[in-house]
Structures are given as structure tokens and as C-alpha cells.
Amino acid sequence: MAEETPPQPRTRQELYDQVRQSSREAVTLREMARMGFWPKGQGIPPIPQALLEKQQALQQELQPLVEQSRKMEDRVRMLKELRKKRMAESRQKRKETKERRERERQARQAAWEQRKTHEILYLGEGVSGGLSQTDDDAQKLQHYQLPRFENAKALAEDMGITVNALRFLAYNRPVSTLTHYQRFTMPKKTGGQRLISAPMPRLKDAQYWVLHHLLQLLPVHEAVHGFCAGRSIVSNARPHVGRQVVLNFDLKDFFPTLTYTRIKGLFCALGYAEAIATPLALLCTEPDTDEVTLDGQTYYVANGERYLPQGAPTSPALTNLICLRLDRRLTGLATKLGFTYTRYADDLTFSADAEGMKHINTLRVMLHRIVEEEGFQVHPDKSRVMRKGSKQEVTGIVVNEKPGVDRATLRRFRALLFQIEKDGIAGKRWGTSPDVVAAIHGYANFVAMVDPEKGKALQERVARIIATVAPHFKKRPRKTYPARSGKWLQTASSEASSSEASTDSGNVNAIPEPPAAKKPWWKFW
Numbered sequence: 109m110a111e112e113t114p115p116q117p118r119t120r121q122e123l124y125d126q127v128r129q130s131s132r133e134a135v136t137l138r139e140m141a142r143m144g145f146w147p148k149g150q151g152i153p154p155i156p157q158a159l160l161e162k163q164q165a166l167q168q169e170l171q172p173l174v175e176q177s178r179k180m181e182d183r184v185r186m187l188k189e190l191r192k193k194r195m196a197e198s199r200q201k202r203k204e205t206k207e208r209r210e211r212e213r214q215a216r217q218a219a220w221e222q223r224k225t226h227e228i229l230y231l232g233e234g235v236s237g238g239l240s241q242t243d244d245d246a247q248k249l250q251h252y253q254l255p256r257f258e259n260a261k262a263l264a265e266d267m268g269i270t271v272n273a274l275r276f277l278a279y280n281r282p283v284s285t286l287t288h289y290q291r292f293t294m295p296k297k298t299g300g301q302r303l304i305s306a307p308m309p310r311l312k313d314a315q316y317w318v319l320h321h322l323l324q325l326l327p328v329h330e331a332v333h334g335f336c337a338g339r340s341i342v343s344n345a346r347p348h349v350g351r352q353v354v355l356n357f358d359l360k361d362f363f364p365t366l367t368y369t370r371i372k373g374l375f376c377a378l379g380y381a382e383a384i385a386t387p388l389a390l391l392c393t394e395p396d397t398d399e400v401t402l403d404g405q406t407y408y409v410a411n412g413e414r415y416l417p418q419g420a421p422t423s424p425a426l427t428n429l430i431c432l433r434l435d436r437r438l439t440g441l442a443t444k445l446g447f448t449y450t451r452y453a454d455d456l457t458f459s460a461d462a463e464g465m466k467h468i469n470t471l472r473v474m475l476h477r478i479v480e481e482e483g484f485q486v487h488p489d490k491s492r493v494m495r496k497g498s499k500q501e502v503t504g505i506v507v508n509e510k511p512g513v514d515r516a517t518l519r520r521f522r523a524l525l526f527q528i529e530k531d532g533i534a535g536k537r538w539g540t541s542p543d544v545v546a547a548i549h550g551y552a553n554f555v556a557m558v559d560p561e562k563g564k565a566l567q568e569r570v571a572r573i574i575a576t577v578a579p580h581f582k583k584r585p586r587k588t589y590p591a592r593s594g595k596w597l598q599t600a601s602s603e604a605s606s607s608e609a610s611t612d613s614g615n616v617n618a619i620p621e622p623p624a625a626k627k628p629w630w631k632f633w
Contacts, residue, residue: 131163131167133164134164224271225271226259226271227259227260227261227271228260228274228383231275231278231279231387231390232280233280233282234280235368235390236386238382238383238386239382239383239386241382242258242383243381244256244257244379244380244384245380247379248378248379249378251379252325252378252379253325254322254325254326254380255321255322257384260274260383260384263388266317266321267314267317268317273310274314275387277314278390278391279390281410282410283407283409285405285407285408286408288308288310289305289306289417290306290308291303291304291305291306302418304418305394305418305419306419307419307421311391312420315392316421316422318392319421319425322388323422323425323426324337328428328429328432329431329432329451331438332428332431332450333450333451333452334428334451334452334453334455341452341505342505342557344451344452344455344502345457345502345505346507346511347450347459348448348450348459348500348502349510350509350510351448351459352460352461352464352465352495353464353468353496354458354459354493354494354500354502354507355457355491355492355493356455356457356458356491356492356502357486357490358454358455358456358487358491359456359485359486360484360487361485362427362453362454363416363417363418363423363427365484365485366416366423366427366430367393367413367415368390368393368415370430371392371426372385372386374389374426374429374430375388375389390414392416392426393414393416394417394420395412395415396410396412397409397410397411434478434479434482434484437482438451441471441474442458445460445464445467445470445471446460446464446467447464456475458471468493472491496508501514512558512559513558513559521538521548521551521555524538524548525548525566525569525573528544528573528577533573533577538551545574545577548570548573551566552566553567
């Protein structure tokens with residue numbers, strides 16, 4: 109059956125439909141046969157027809173491949189476009205991430221700078237571990253009536269300084285090109301040299317603030333007579349007057365034993381958080397240092413652990429507070445054995461009548477045990493037992509019958525005054541002081557403090573000598589600290605206070621000036 113010939117297209121759309129159903133070449137051949145390109149009745153020549161059919165078949169087979177190729181081209185293009193899109197999104201995301209991290213970094217930096225203005229986060233190696241601990245014990249602070257500090261900024265503001273200044277004063281430097289202390293030695297009454305570490309003005313201001321606004325608010329034991337208002341070496345000696353036996357013990361390396369760790373523990377025990385206790389303890393302690401010069405630069409190298417410097421105004425009050433339990437235990441021991449106990453700095457004194465004398469050995473054994481349990485050590489070479497038949501002396505005051513001064517020393521002093529009145533002051537000397545006028549003035553005040561009757565006559569005599577040989581002599585004023593202020597006032601000290609500071613070489617609350625350089629021996633002639 110012959111293939112039905114499609115009708116002649118009447119519209120362009122019908123033509124497009126016939127081309128789509130077969131091919132453009134087949135439609136062209138049919139139209140050529142209809143128009144007479146070949147004789148009628150012969151149809152389309154067989155060879156072209158076969159070729160056209162083959163081409164049509166190939167075209168039909170190729171069509172899916174073309175469609176698939178088109179789809180593949182679209183897929184590669186789509187992947188490229190998708191990759192470009194993803195790369196653009198990735199670049200945008202990286203940009204946004206970079207901007208976000210930069211904002212976060214700036215925010216952290218701003219928060220850090222803000223935090224540094226309120227807190228101290230690092231004070232050197234080995235002492236900064238607890239600076240992040242800010243929880244204090246409000247009940248303890250209220251019990252002791254101590255001020256609370258929210259952070260280091262509050263502490264610094266109350267001290268009248270900045271946080272940076274507090275950080276500078278409290279920083280623990282193993283090696284430094286500066287020092288906060290001026291160190292010199294003074295001769296001891298019993299021989300040897302005593303190292304005095306006098307703080308520089310800025311640190312001294314901060315230490316006096318700690319003393320007046322924190323330490324002096326705390327009670328001390330009634331047996332303590334050193335560095336307490338209203339008490340002195342006289343009040344320390346008075347309970348031991350007229351006793352059958354007086355025992356004196358000395359604590360070895362008293363101030364070096366009170367280390368930074370113990371001072372920090374004291375402030376924590378009072379209720380302060382470590383963030384506050386740490387700078388307070390650093391302000392009050394200092395290690396021994398070696399002065400080293402390298403390439404023309406002087407360095408101060410720490411040599412050992414930080415401890416209470418002998419010369420800082422806070423050191424005496426801190427010793428009394430740390431020794432509170434020691435004083436309680438020794439008072440209880442003394443009461444149990446029939447003794448009376450007092451302490452002046454590192455000087456422990458016990459006295460008893462006949463009933464307590466039989467317990468002397470028990471007292472010694474228990475004393476050593478208690479002292480060692482409290483972290484101290486009794487000096488093996490400075491223990492004395494003074495019975496009634498011999499001279500009994502407590503902190504430089506004779507206590508056999510009544511508080512008095514040593515008679516031999518008093519005779520030598522009167523002889524010196526006679527020589528000065530006779531020959532003048534040239535070549536004269538009293539004690540270890542290079543200033544003989546200040547020395548005789550201080551000793552006269554000391555005698556007046558111990559024995560007012562004898563001391564009054566000596567004071568008048570010394571006053572006449574000073575008016576004659578040193579009319580321009582003036583007592584050195586003592587610095588006092590007004591409440592809630594960083595300023596210092598110069599006020600003259602009382603006679604009693606002046607005399608005690610001049611005669612008691614163990615009084616570290618009174619900071620002496622470095623001794624003047626001695627004149628070479630060949631310049632005396």
C-alpha cells in the first residue's frame with residue numbers, strides 16, 4: 109500500500125508541522141514533485157528518496173543525541189554558573205566573617221581595655237593565679253568593720269591613685285631597672301648590722317594608707333606592746349617589775365619568716381577576695397635584691413621570696429596581726445603555768461613569782477613547740493633567765509624594783525654631758541649615731557619616758573647644752589597620714605614618741621635616714 113502523501117500546506121503553521129513531522133528536505137521534495145519538477149506518474153526519483161529516508165532516519169536517531177548534548181552543555185554551563193555563584197557566596201561569606209571577627213576583636217580589645225581600667229589581671233609570675241577570683245566574704249569584712257572593694261579600681265580610687273599606679277607599685281619583678289626601696293644598714297644594740305628597707309615616697313604613701321585604713325582598724329592582743337597606740341617599751345616592761353624570775357626569748361629571722369604567702373593569707377582571712385588581697389600583700393612585701401651592673405645599666409635582681417621589709421610602715425602592724433594566735437596560745441600557756449607574758453615585736457618576755465619558777469623547764473619546752481607550730485623559730489643564742497638577785501632587763505628597761513634605766517649607762521651619760529659642758533661638743537660621741545646632739549637629746553627623752561623624775565633634770569641640762577653649742581638644732585618632724593587623702597603632713601612628734609623612736613633600734617615603724625658617710629681618719633687633723 110502506497111504511503112499517503114500529506115496534503116499541500118495552506119498555512120505557514122501547517123508547513124512547520126509537516127517539517128517537524130518528517131524533515132525539511134522531504135517536504136521540499138514533495139513540493140517539487142507537486143510542482144512538476146519530475147514527470148507526472150513517476151513520483152520522486154528512487155535514489156534521492158532512499159537518501160532522504162536514510163537521512164530522515166539518521167536525523168531521528170541524532171535528535172535524541174542532540175537533545176542529550178544540549179542538556180550536557182546546559183549541565184556544564186549550569187555547573188560553571190553554580191560554581192561561580194558558590195565562589196561569590198564564599199568570598200562574600202569570608203568577607204563577612206573577616207569583618208565579624210574584626211568587630212569581635214575590636215570589641216574584645218575594648219572590653220579588655222575597659223577591664224584593665226577596673227581590674228588588675230596580671231602582677232608578675234607566681235603571684236597572679238588568684239587575680240580572677242573576685243568573691244569576698246562580706247560577713248567577715250562587716251565583722252571587722254573593714255571597707256569592701258568591688259575591684260582594683262575601687263581600691264585604687266580609695267587610695268587616691270590610679271589602677272596603673274597601683275599595678276606599678278605592686279608588680280612582682282624578678283629583674284628590674286628600678287627599686288621601690290632604699291636599703292641601708294644600722295648597727296644593732298647587741299652587735300651586727302640590721303638591714304633597713306625604707307620605701308620610696310609613692311610606695312610609702314600607699315603603705316600608710318593600708319596601715320591607717322585597714323590594719324589599724326583591727327584589734328591586737330592585750331599582750332602586745334610593740335607598735336601599738338598608747339603602748340611602748342615601758343608598758344611592755346611594767347608587768348614584769350619585781351618578779352622572782354624573768355625569761356626573755358627572741359624569734360629568729362622574725363621579718364623574713366613573714367612571707368608574701370602568709371601576708372596574702374591574712375588579707376584573705378579578713379574576708380578580702382584574692383583579687384584584692386594579692387595587690388595588698390604585694391604592696392607590703394619585698395624580696396631581697398642584688399644590685400648588678402651590666403653594660404652601664406643597673407639591675408635589681410630578686411634573691412629569694414618576698415617578705416615583710418623592716419622599714420615599711422605596714423610591717424609592724426602585720427606582724428601583730430599574724431602573731432595573734434601565737435599570742436593567744438602563749439598567754440594561755442603562761443596563765444596555766446603561773447607566768448605573765450608580753451611581746452614587743454620579736455621579743456617574748458615571761459615572768460613569774462616563786463610559784464611559777466618550778467615550771468621554767470615546762471615553759472621552755474612548750475614555748476618551742478608552740479612557736480614552731482605557728483611558723484617561727486626561737487633564736488638559740490638569745491634566751492635569758494634573769495633571777496631576782498641579778499639585773500632583770502626587759503626591752504632595755506631595768507625591772508628589778510621599778511621601771512628604770514641602767515645605772516652604769518646613766519653614769520656614762522652624765523659624764524658625757526659634763527665633758528660637753530666643759531670642753532665643748534667636738535670629738536664627743538654617744539651610741540652609734542654620728543649626730544651627738546640628736547643622740548643626747550633622744551637619750552634624755554628616753555630617760556624621761558622611763559623615769560620622769562630623773563629625765564626632767566637631764567632634759568633641762570641637755571636643753572642648755574643645745575642652746576649653747578647647737579642653737580639651730582631642731583627635732584626631726586614625723587610624717588602623719590590624714591584620713592582619706594594621698595597627701596602628707598609634717599607634724600612634730602611628742603617627746604615620748606620621739607624618745608622611743610630614738611632609743612629602740614627594733615622600732616621599724618620609725619624609718620631613720622641613711623647614716624651619714626664617715627669622715628676619713630686623716631681629715632681629723
